[in-house]
Amino acid sequence: MHVDPFTDRNVSEQSAYYYVDMGEYPQTGWGKFKQVVKRSLKGELFVGLWVVMREMIKFDIHTVQYPKEKLPIGPRYRAVHKLLRLWESGFERCIGCGLCEKICISDCIRMDTRIDEESRKEVTEYSINLGRCIFCGYCAEVCPELAIVHGDRYENASEQRAHFVIKDDMLTPLDFLTAGQQKEYPGFGAITPHEDERVTKTPLAY
Amino acid sequence: MDLAFIIETVVKIVVILLVFSALAGFGTYFERKILAFMQRRLGPMHVGPYGLLQVAADGIKLFTKEDIIPQNVVKPIFKLAPVITAATAFMAAAAIPFWPEFTVLGYTVHPIVSDINVGILYVMAVMAIGLYGPLLGGMASANKFSLISAARSAAVFISYEVITGLALLAPLMMVGSLSLIDINNYQSAGITHWIAWSQPVAFILFWIAAFAETGRTPFHLVANDHEIIDGFGTEYSGMRWGLFFIGEYANMFFISFVMALIFLGGYGDGSIAGALQLLLKVAFFFFFFLWTRAAWPDVRPDQLMWLCWKVLMPIAVLNVIVTGVVILIQTQGGM
Numbered sequence: 238m239h240v241d242p243f244t245d246r247n248v249s250e251q252s253a254y255y256y257v258d259m260g261e262y263p264q265t266g267w268g269k270f271k272q273v274v275k276r277s278l279k280g281e282l283f284v285g286l287w288v289v290m291r292e293m294i295k296f297d298i299h300t301v302q303y304p305k306e307k308l309p310i311g312p313r314y315r316a317v318h319k320l321l322r323l324w325e326s327g328f329e330r331c332i333g334c335g336l337c338e339k340i341c342i343s344d345c346i347r348m349d350t351r352i353d354e355e356s357r358k359e360v361t362e363y364s365i366n367l368g369r370c371i372f373c374g375y376c377a378e379v380c381p382e383l384a385i386v387h388g389d390r391y392e393n394a395s396e397q398r399a400h401f402v403i404k405d406d407m408l409t410p411l412d413f414l415t416a417g418q419q420k421e422y423p424g425f426g427a428i429t430p431h432e433d434e435r436v437t438k439t440p441l442a443y
Numbered sequence: 444m445d446l447a448f449i450i451e452t453v454v455k456i457v458v459i460l461l462v463f464s465a466l467a468g469f470g471t472y473f474e475r476k477i478l479a480f481m482q483r484r485l486g487p488m489h490v491g492p493y494g495l496l497q498v499a500a501d502g503i504k505l506f507t508k509e510d511i512i513p514q515n516v517v518k519p520i521f522k523l524a525p526v527i528t529a530a531t532a533f534m535a536a537a538a539i540p541f542w543p544e545f546t547v548l549g550y551t552v553h554p555i556v557s558d559i560n561v562g563i564l565y566v567m568a569v570m571a572i573g574l575y576g577p578l579l580g581g582m583a584s585a586n587k588f589s590l591i592s593a594a595r596s597a598a599v600f601i602s603y604e605v606i607t608g609l610a611l612l613a614p615l616m617m618v619g620s621l622s623l624i625d626i627n628n629y630q631s632a633g634i635t636h637w638i639a640w641s642q643p644v645a646f647i648l649f650w651i652a653a654f655a656e657t658g659r660t661p662f663h664l665v666a667n668d669h670e671i672i673d674g675f676g677t678e679y680s681g682m683r684w685g686l687f688f689i690g691e692y693a694n695m696f697f698i699s700f701v702m703a704l705i706f707l708g709g710y711g712d713g714s715i716a717g718a719l720q721l722l723l724k725v726a727f728f729f730f731f732f733l734w735t736r737a738a739w740p741d742v743r744p745d746q747l748m749w750l751c752w753k754v755l756m757p758i759a760v761l762n763v764i765v766t767g768v769v770i771l772i773q774t775q776g777g778m
Contacts, residue, residue: 266753269749270753270754273750273754282738282739285738285739286734286735286738286739288738289481289482289734289737289738290481290734292480292481292482292483293477293480293481296480297483298480298483298484298485299483299484300479300483300484300485300488302485302488
């Protein structure tokens with residue numbers, strides 16, 4: 238919808254706001270009586286009755302029966318985080334660079350890394366303190382590997398906040414991955430569509 | 444007074460009590476559903492199919508809830524007030540014929556507890572006593588909102604009761620009897636003989652007053668949620684509050700019966716079809732109570748009193764005078 242007329246709060250010809258024509262308020266008893274008769278006999282009451290009756294007959298119900306039906310959420314919705322795996326190997330995408338930990342403005346991400354036997358960096362622990370997380374999405378945006386993303390899980394009732402955000406809960410389970418169930422996240426921090434065509438080679442010679 | 448009569452009367456009383464207690468429960472279900480549909484919602488859906496068992500769930504909740512009696516209330520009156528509302532609502536039903544008389548196994552049943560000769564007067568009088576429920580409950584509650592509600596209920600009462608009486612006077616002058624069965628039989632010749640056609644003004648006035656009598660939406664100011672919480676019901680909990688509720692809904696059904704009997708021909712000639720028509724008329728009046736609640740705003744107490752005293756009462760008096768003159772001319776002409 239065109240919103241410009243609504244942003245102008247000054248009542249004028251151009252804006253969408255206008256004064257309701259209230260008319261003169263009757264001062265005398267006779268004037269009040271005439272107003273009541275006019276309002277009663279003009280049929281305004283019956284217009285109201287007709288409107289609600291029409292809605293009842295049309296039966297255009299807008300209720301969403303929530304646990305059974307759910308409204309779709311937007312692709313950029315930022316719900317509880319997920320850690321994704323690589324499609325081919327099933328390895329964790331997270332390389333333990335620590336950027337998310339660093340950029341997190343409420344300081345709620347904590348990760349432990351170590352160098353494993355093959356001299357690769359391994360993430361041993363990864364947790365998000367949901368009591369402090371403000372769901373700003375910076376971690377997903379900064380992640381170079383598209384490893385930490387926001388999921389679509391917004392039903393967060395639980396006995397413990399920690400039930401959502403220790404590493405095992407966020408990480409895609411392996412059987413889930415092999416079943417092809419891991420979803421790429423189209424939202425915050427994800428690569429834009431047709432990114433391959435737009436990427437150019439890094440110029441090495443300056 | 445023989446034993447058969449006593450047994451019959453007791454059975455009738457029990458049947459009326461049970462049927463209308465249940466109807467009061469289902470009345471809340473219909474109200475929630477119809478209001479929901481009119482506002483594009485679904486209403487209760489989770490307890491039972493289409494939420495039908497919501498009534499049972501509410502009943503269980505009301506019965507098992509803790510009965511709280513606040514500290515500073517006037518205890519005996521506080522405890523008594525809901526009983527007054529519920530009891531008077533059902534007492535009023537004693538003179539209302541709910542069905543034409545019928546014969547079962549050679550025994551003629553009159554589906555009215557007592558066809559007293561001042562029937563409608565008794566009904567209106569007992570319904571008026573129901574005022575003491577909100578009035579006493581509100582005054583005994585030690586709560587300012589309840590007190591306001593009590594004051595309002597008294598003010599509203601003296602306003603609408605005048606309209607009710609004067610509006611009823613004109614049809615009663617035509618019928619010449621206060622018994623609801625006589626009033627019904629006066630119109631038994633068919634739809635053209637309905638009193639609503641010969642007394643449209645009285646019909647409308649009584650209908651308006653019925654909204655004030657039952658405290659339904661245009662005149663819901665006794666327990667207006669957005670102004671005074673639940674009015675006289677604010678401090679009540681559990682089944683005591685439930686009694687207020689049952690009384691209110693039973694009153695809606697009974698006043699619908701009274702309107703259908705007096706103005707819309709009642710059960711007509713007494714056939715099954717006529718009886719079903721009576722139920723349809725009652726259903727329409729009940730539906731209209733809910734319909735207006737979805738559509739209309741509430742008026743202020745002063746507006747209601749202004750309307751009753753300065754607009755409706757003069758019209759009602761004029762109506763009585765005109766009816767009297769017309770009846771006089773007719774009888775004189777007949778002589």
